[in-house]
Amino acid sequence: MSQAELMNEGLSLMLYGMGFVFTFLTVLVFATSLMSKSVLAIAPEEPAPAPKRSAVPVAGTNDPASDPVLLAVIGEAVRQHRERRR
């Protein structure tokens, strides 16, 4: 390949390459936005509040003293502990 040809190839690779990268990512921007919009339209904010709902009760409102399963577990643990100490 001659010198001038090589330079030409380099220039056209740059134009073609940058052009393609931009075109591709622009199409991706539109495709992504379209996808996001349609997803939000079909399933609006469904999973978003879900973690909140599960997070809040665990965090505070549940009183441990009123949980029969928890009380039973603690009671059994205490009983076993005492048994072993004897």
Place this chain on the structure above:
Amino acid sequence: MEKIIALWEGSGVANLSPGQAIMIAIGFGLLYLAINKKFEPLLLVPIGFGGILANIPEAGLAFSAVEQLVHMQVPEQVADLARILNLSSTGVKELSEAYANAPAQVQLAAQLLADNLNYNNGMLYSFYSVAIGSGIAPLVIFMGVGAMTDFGPLLANPRTLFLGAAAQFGIFATVLGAIGLTQMGVMDFSIAQAAAIGIIGGADGPTAIYVSSVLAPELLGAIAVAAYSYMALVPMIQPPIMRALTTEKERKIEMVQLRNVNKVEKIMFPLVLLVLVAMLLPDAAPLLGMFCFGNLMRECGVVDRLSGTAQNALINIVTIFLGLSVGSKLVADKFLQAETLGILALGIVAFCIGTAAGVLMAKAMNMLSSKHKINPLIGSAGVSAVPMAARVSNKVGLESNPHNFLLMHAMGPNVAGVIGSAVAAGVMIQYVSAL
């Protein structure tokens, strides 16, 4: 006495060539950078160690069976080889050159001869042909990277994809730079080699290794070392450029809080990307296909075991072999050339141009739309180097405004940069192989 002489002649010291000594020193240098300076240690430790192994005299760990035969220089054996290659001389250099340029059938005959004479491929040579020669290791790593990548910030603000596109300008400007050096007669790069050097500007190790293994395997050692060392230097290279191109006011821009991204969107994104790649750029399909596959495993939530393996055990195993294989390319006669210096110099230029293009693109986008300003500092994260480049954006932003956390905003262009460099890689492979 004869025994002692034989022992001496078989020792490493007697056979050490100056080139090998320099390469072993470079290997120790890489280990020092990795262990003491924490330069991408996960890769530079295996690469540096592999480089040392590859240059142990007489061991021939990085040689194929035929190369071992050539280097042993047993008179009858090299004479046989010379006959196969239709050559009168039996010198190491002549034989290696003739073998490299011989047609496939002749090479096969030479391999059979070496096989019959009980020569085997060196350990590192075998690693290289399995891991990189086949193209598998960079692709498996890309799958792991996909499984580690969270596209949430990108989905919340898809415009940041443009920043990832702009930063790829570094790649193509460097291709032109490499050709310019050839033009001036300083170096001698073909268009394929220039393209492989340019990809250093993508700041993405596996992509750089993949592209150079396809386009210019002879430069792979230098390209991989340059790519990983500069990725480690991102915190030093980028900030001065970012400060020079932005005003204090621009650096203080606070960006709006990112919206919550739906789980379904996260599952859909790799599929959308995959379809686009399939439709528009099949040459990027190996890289982006594995990337999307890894990301889908992460987001779909039903194959946590596979996703966990891809982003932990598997990527670690492959990294070990990838590093050692790259090290096998650090043999003296291939690495100690003026071209290597040119590659190192062009690589850092690529990084700087990519960083600058990303920042300037962010400023241009601010001029075009006035609502939801973008802090130009996140533009520099468009060169991939995940997550280092995003951390740099965050750090420089905090210097101007201690309450401005840009990290999550910068992750958008950062992962966009990974997609951008993979697309650029596909374009270059397609363009060069069509020539």
